[in-house]
Amino acid sequence: MFRSGDNQPMIQRRQRLLGSAYRLFYDEPLHVVRGEDVWLIDRDGRRYLDAYNNVPLLGHCRPEVVSAMSRQAGELNTHSRYLHEAILDYAEHLLGWFPDVLDRAVFGCSGSEANEFALRVARACTGKRGVLVTECAYHGTGFITSQLNGSFHGQRESWIATVPAPDFYRSNPESFLAGIDRAIEGLRRSGYGVAALLLDTAFTSDGIHLPPPEVFGAAVDKVRAAGGVFIADEVQAGFARLGEGLWGFQRAGLAPDLVTLGKPIGNGHPLAATIVRHQHLDAFSRDAHYFNTFGGNPVSAVVGRMVLEVFEQEKLADNARSTGRYLHQQLAQLADRHVRIGDLRGAGLMAALELVDGNAPDQAAAHQVVNAMRQRGVLISSEGPSDNVLKIRPPLTFRETHVDQLVAVLGECLALISSP
Amino acid sequence: MFRSGDNQPMIQRRQRLLGSAYRLFYDEPLHVVRGEDVWLIDRDGRRYLDAYNNVPLLGHCRPEVVSAMSRQAGELNTHSRYLHEAILDYAEHLLGWFPDVLDRAVFGCSGSEANEFALRVARACTGKRGVLVTECAYHGTGFITSQLNGSFHGQRESWIATVPAPDFYRSNPESFLAGIDRAIEGLRRSGYGVAALLLDTAFTSDGIHLPPPEVFGAAVDKVRAAGGVFIADEVQAGFARLGEGLWGFQRAGLAPDLVTLGKPIGNGHPLAATIVRHQHLDAFSRDAHYFNTFGGNPVSAVVGRMVLEVFEQEKLADNARSTGRYLHQQLAQLADRHVRIGDLRGAGLMAALELVDGNAPDQAAAHQVVNAMRQRGVLISSEGPSDNVLKIRPPLTFRETHVDQLVAVLGECLALISSP
Structure with a gap:
């Protein structure tokens, strides 16, 4: 063989x-x-x-998803500057999977794009610039998201601060929380302030860690006290992956300001979403619009919705x-x-x-x-x-x-x- | 009505x-x-x-493309860390549309991702940080690409410099080239140096401008003399849009270091590519890998290839x-x-x-x-x-x-x- x-x-x-x-x-x-x-x-x-x-x-090549995609691709596939039911039906279904305060869905093509949009919103709604991530995180392949990754070699933007993951096998709760304190202080001193704490809720690339809710919550509290928002990256932990609730943040008893979704959301089709509170999105929209040529097109939207339907049915x-x-x-x-x-x-x-x-x-x-x-x-x-x-x-x-x-x-x- | x-x-x-x-x-x-x-x-x-x-x-809903997509989606849709013929057949066909020196294809899901990857390569192969774009450019919706856009309001990263577009209706060749000189000098003084000049080869969002080849070429020469590379953004001008040659850079007699492709490349399917010289890619690869979960998957690859085939047949x-x-x-x-x-x-x-x-x-x-x-x-x-x-x-x-x-x-x- x-x-x-x-x-x-x-x-x-x-x-x-x-x-x-x-x-x-x-x-x-x-x-x-x-x-x-x-x-x-x-x-x-x-x-x-x-x-x-x-x-x-x-599962690979799920027939219901393939059929929905093929049918819609034969009818219409265009951008979101025209009215179309599919993106709305999908957004409504998807938002139904989230707590009420997370009430707006913004679509892209990859988890990278979802995280980058979340960071843009974080900057706009906090007026601050700094971003905290864990040392061996993976948040994507864009210009900035690649700099957030543990694998990045080179000179990061100076407003990116890293903290140790909550690795309780090799470490203890204090080192994670002390890292958060240090990073906040460093960003404060350099004048950037704290716009966001961006965390994979299962710390997947840091080695998969599920810290106790009180530790996770304490980190989020520190960042909010510094004026930043909490972005839950559910690209890997989400869609019931962790076997308890649909999202990693629920398992940890947290209420994120933004949630980012990618990988499994389209069963392989290039699709992603940022779920956001309307107050934060409104702050972003004061000075900016959002447009993504492919994000939320009718084909992607019917694919995303069929994924939710099959997920529920089964x-x-x-x-x-x-x-x-x-x-x-x-x-x-x-x-x-x-x-x-x-x-x-x-x-x-x-x-x-x-x-x-x-x-x-x-x-x-x-x-x-x-x-x-x-x-x-x-x-x-x-x-x-x-x-x-x-x-x-x-x-x-x-x-x-x-x-x-x-x-x-x-x-x-x-x-x-x-x-x- | x-x-x-x-x-x-x-x-x-x-x-x-x-x-x-x-x-x-x-x-x-x-x-x-x-x-x-x-x-x-x-x-x-x-x-x-x-x-x-x-x-x-x-054209909308092109049947050959829909069929190719549906067929492949029913067979296999997975990432590029396994071997699969489709991504290779597509890359070979696509590279055949470019001058020989542009000899590697790297895939993503959107023009934003293609531009962001090109900028990552530019930084790695030049060792410099600064990026020049035109004042009303559009290069995407990522964290950094959105900052490159004319519509961006807010504080740009300080290594981004803008130059006036070559608008010969309201201006003259000197103002474009003088802008390039000023931007290069500014990036030099701030210590960033010049990593890249990123230009839509039809200056589409600046109002659509097709400067004479000698003016376009002079701008590229200045950037190269400063140690930077030239990235041709063909997301809008490419695929024979300008009616003369396949790419906007050919029309202007230029030889870019990198080329970025998006929008029409998949006839609506979320697909994009960065075409790059192997020397530059090798410089990037010394310290980094590239992975894009959806980019270049078998479904996207057969879609991209069918677009090329129909384009040629017709x-x-x-x-x-x-x-x-x-x-x-x-x-x-x-x-x-x-x-x-x-x-x-x-x-x-x-x-x-x-x-x-x-x-x-x-x-x-x-x-x-x-x-x-x-x-x-x-x-x-x-x-x-x-x-x-x-x-x-x-x-x-x-x-x-x-x-x-x-x-x-x-x-x-x-x-x-x-x-x-």
């Missing part, structure tokens, strides 16, 4: 056409040709259990809770048996297994496990500041039988980890 | 759901339900000649040239007859009519004409620093019969302009 040479011509062609900035997953990259529910199928017909991709929220929030609970039970049993699993974190259908060698982050072990699992037909990945955290984040149609396959293969692969 | 009350409930619903940042076209907004070639159809079945939308390059570049020539001949006759047309500019299927009262820009007249045409079933819009420039920018399937209808209605409406 393992024919490492076969992909070489295609990899070289890719290098020649797309160039040096793109990366591929896995030592032996996967050449996929078809997707179906929780399965990715390669060119040899081999089926891989997809335990990594959150974008196909309803009670995927319930599945995220129940299958998520089963997943975490099974992973806990593995963690009990494997000394190299230093910590198990996450909730619902988002799980992190921190691999260690003694106490030290073991990036090599994570790399080995991720690739060994891929060879055995199960797809996950790794992340975190030391890239030693196994990240499990499947479509929400993942069932107990898929958990069993995932955990069995994971167990096999953990046993392979080279001895220290 | 004119029933201004009918749309009010929908406009109010829109205000309640989407809020204050969105705008609608026309005093009597258009409620569209269907699109077909160069026609938009409202809920009463009335057909409007679309002489404004460049996004449906091949010889739309030839049509842009011949129908564009006819359009400008007809508009020139109108301009001869109407003293309120101060200037006729543009080329191919992009035309600008500057409305004046004596010498002064006449925004009210432009507003009146645009709305009177909409009532008579022809859609255009206005733009420019004083919003007095009629902008004509139809799908590339526009034919002489459509030009006749457009020009007849335009003539009628010009006759309505209130006397000074």
Whole structure:
């Protein structure tokens, strides 16, 4: 099965056409040709259990979504400066999933765009400039959102301040909150002030952390006391991913000023939204308009709405809770048996297994496990500041039988980890 | 036909759901339900000649594009960290439309994303920070691209410098080039240096200007001498819009370092690309990767490729040239007859009519004409620093019969302009 040479011509062609900035997953990259529910199928017909991709929220190639898209694309696809029902029906349905105070929806094409628009609103409604993010956050690929990422090398805009994530495995609540204090003070001294605290509510790229609500709330309170707003980035944690409520901020008992949505919102179609309180949007609108050529077009709108409908019909929030609970039970049993699993974190259908060698982050072990699992037909990945955290984040149609396959293969692969 | 009350409930619903940042076209907004070639159809079945939308390059709801999208969406839609033929076939086809030195394609979801990525590359490959744009440019809706826009109110990042557009109706070559000199000197003194000159090659939002190649070239030379790169924003001018060559930079005899593509590239599907020289991309890749969750996914890639195929099969570049020539001949006759047309500019299927009262820009007249045409079933819009420039920018399937209808209605409406 393992024919490492076969992909070489295609990899070289890719290098020649797309160039040096793109990366591929896995030592032996996967050449996929078809997707179906929780399965990715390669060119040899081999089926891989997809335990990594959150974008196909309803499963790959969901027929209802494909049909809705095709139908609308054959009728009309144009921008939002004409009146059309689809964007309104979608906005109404989507806003129904949020607390009443979050009462306006603004559409874009990617989570990056949603976060960048949220930051524009934050600046306008606070009159301040500074932005706080965690050290290893991921908030997008735009000019500014890329500078907010932990992976950014280079000179950041000086109004961006980073704080340690609330990593209670390697740290404590004080270091997160002390970091917030320091950042606020630094932005105050430099004259920028605090416009926004932007946080992924599951701290996914920081290694997946779910701090106690009182710690999370204390950070938000500090930022609000400094005059800033709280933007909840739900691109990864949202849509019931965490198995309890629809949004990560609800799980933490928070009331954000803005919420940003991306990845799973269109089941793969390029769509994103910023949910905002009308007071903040009105402050933005005093001096600016918003227009996004593709954002909220009729095709994107019917796709987004169909995602919500199928999600509700299939009670995927319930599945995220129940299958998520089963997943975490099974992973806990593995963690009990494997000394190299230093910590198990996450909730619902988002799980992190921190691999260690003694106490030290073991990036090599994570790399080995991720690739060994891929060879055995199960797809996950790794992340975190030391890239030693196994990240499990499947479509929400993942069932107990898929958990069993995932955990069995994971167990096999953990046993392979080279001895220290 | 004119029933201004009918749309009010929908406009109010829109205000309640989407809020204050969105705008609608026309005093009597258009409620569209269907699109077909160069026609938009409202809920009463009335057909409007679309002489404004460049996004449906091949005409609205082009069946070949809809079919390709639907077929691929039913098979696989995932990100670019797996191997897939579609993104490579598309990149190869697209790069074939560019000079050999522009040899890598990087994909995103919107022109904003393409421009923001180009600026990231510019910074990495020059080691400098400053960016030059024209005063009334439009380069997108991201955090930074929105600050590059003429419509931006607020405090720009201090490394953004603006220069007057090469407006030879109201100005002269010296003012554009002197502006470039001043901006370069300002960025040098502030320590930022010059990373990039980013220009829409038709200066569309500045009022549509096509400066002589030697003037355009002199500006680029000055920026290169200062260590910066030239980014050609072809989001509006590209895809043969100007009726001579595929790209605005070719018309001006320029060799850009990067080219950005958006709007028409997917005939309405959210897709964009940055075309870049491998040396510059390699400089970027030394410290960074690029990943865009939706950019270049298999669905977007087959859509983009089908757009290129239909464009070639139907010889739309030839049509842009011949129908564009006819359009400008007809508009020139109108301009001869109407003293309120101060200037006729543009080329191919992009035309600008500057409305004046004596010498002064006449925004009210432009507003009146645009709305009177909409009532008579022809859609255009206005733009420019004083919003007095009629902008004509139809799908590339526009034919002489459509030009006749457009020009007849335009003539009628010009006759309505209130006397000074």
